[in-house]
Amino acid sequence: MAFMRLENVLPPLILCAVITTYLKPTSSQRTTTITFAAIPDPINVLKNETVEFICEQNANNTFNIKYKGNIVIVENKQIKDEFLDIFDFQMLNSTTGKLTLKQATEEYTKYTYKCGDGADEKYAVIGNVYTLISSKPICKSSIEIGPYIFEDQIDLIEINCTSEDEVPHVTMSNYIILRNKTTDVTSISTKTTSSHPHPSKTISFSTYFNSSFNNSVFVCNVSQQLPAPYNQSYQGSCSFGPILFHPLFSVTANPSIVNFSDVRNVVLRCTSNVSEVNLTWTNIPSHWRYDIIEGDTYIELIFTDTGSDVYSVDIQCVGYYGDRVITTTAHISYSPLSFQVTNLAIYLTLVIIIVVVCVAVVFLLRRVYVTNSQQKKDTTQIYYASVDLLPGILPTENHVNINSSSFTYDSGGYLSPCEPLQDDEQYDIVK
Known part of the structure; x- marks a missing residue:
């Protein structure tokens, strides 16, 4: 039997009503x-x-x-x-x-x-x-209380109706009720009797149910009529269903892949095609901050802060439906492209800073070098220009033309370079 049973659901969708009406003679x-x-x-x-x-x-x-x-x-x-x-x-x-x-x-x-x-x-x-029967008939099935999941959408199901049997013997009939239409299946049902431990009669109906029987109810009617002069009767029934056909339930995470670099608000939504499914998120990093919102067929995972670390994680949405479990995965990762762009920006910033520092250093060093060179040049010129000629010693390589307009005599009769004559001063050259 390719079916599953759903446990721990809302009020069971099983109709097991018994109607018993009879007048028992005193x-x-x-x-x-x-x-x-x-x-x-x-x-x-x-x-x-x-x-x-x-x-x-x-x-x-x-x-x-x-x-x-x-x-x-x-x-x-x-x-x-x-x-x-x-x-x-x-x-x-x-x-x-x-x-x-x-x-x-x-x-x-x-x-x-x-x-x-x-x-x-x-x-x-x-x-x-x-003897008028005194107990209600009992309907049982080869499948347990539903709803039912039919994996291949076609399964052989046997439904039995068992009743106490007395004299006169009870009459039993089977029906399938679907969308207010009643189909008598008594003629294709199997009848058996037993005397142990008490006289009883069973009528069994089996068929390959498929999705066309969705929401159908199996009903068994039992009756007993006493002959004259008693003219008393018993009418009773039991039922099994509704038999609900659900497709294979699925669980989907949307989006299934998320790439980002700085998460502030991301919503993952996990949905199922069956409303009675129990959904839950697992494998969420413990340091993440998030909220969970649940609905009949969905569960949302809302991230408020995932941190700034580089990470890659598969968050799972698990669906429990009856005896079956389905898991779907949403892959969350730090975007490689965003990570590279961020690192490239950091590298470029560092390079620019280093280049600027190097240029500044070179500029300062060059400025110091030029300044020092100029100062040395000026010092050398002044040194040579101010050297006194010692008696008897005439420079052979460096000599000065004292007749040049660049030289004048001062009041003491000494040559004074680069000092222009005043209007009221005039000096003769002493020969």
Whole structure:
């Protein structure tokens, strides 16, 4: 059988109603009278009913009553002690006696009662003991309480209806009710009887159910009718269903792949095609912050903060439906592209900073170098220009033309370079 059972669901979708209506005769208050005769007619009685046997004999004959052929109940107009709890006896007159069966049961039926001996021997017979059934029929199936999941959408299901059976025998019929349409399947059902531990009758119906039977109900009707003069009846029924056909349930995570670099608000939605499914999210990193919202056929996972670390995780949505479990996965990862772009930006920033620092350092070093070079040059020129000529020593390589306009005499008669003459000053060159 390719089916599954759903456990722990909302109020079971199983209709198991029993309607029992009958009028049980008050057999303990009824009395049936049977007269012994040479050719008796079997008399039917109710179970536990009182039955009176009337026997008239010739006064000259011995008045005895037997049953089961040779078991003596009354001997010489006296009931035997071992039957006092079952029978009563009294002589109505000198030739007529009355044997009373206090409660009719199957044990004292189907046997011939004999009164008297010899040519005047007469007989009486209890035919049947009628019994109205007292218990409701029971509907069972080869599948358990539904709803049912049919994996291949076609399964052989057997539904049995068992009823107590008495005399008269019960009549049983099977029906399939679907969308207010009733189909009689009694003719294709199998009937069996049993006498252990009590008389019972079972009617079984089996067929290959498919999705066309979705939401159908199996109904078994049981009836019993007592004949005249009782005219009492029993009507009862039981049912099984509705039989619900669900496709293989599925669980889907949407989106199934998420790539991001800085998560603030991401919503994962897990849905199923069966409303009774139990959905849950698993494998969520413990440091993530999130909320969960549940519906009849979905469950949402709302991320509020997943941190900034690089990660890759498969978050699972698990669906439990009856004895089946389905898992779907949503892959969450830090976007490789975003990660590379971020790292590239960091690298470029570092390179730019390094280049700027290097340029600044080079510029400063060059500035210091140029400044130092200029200062050395100026110092050298001043040094050579200010050197005094020692007596008797004339420079051979570096000489100065004192007649140049660049030189003048000061008030002391000494040459003074680069100092222009004043308007009121004029000096002659001393030869």
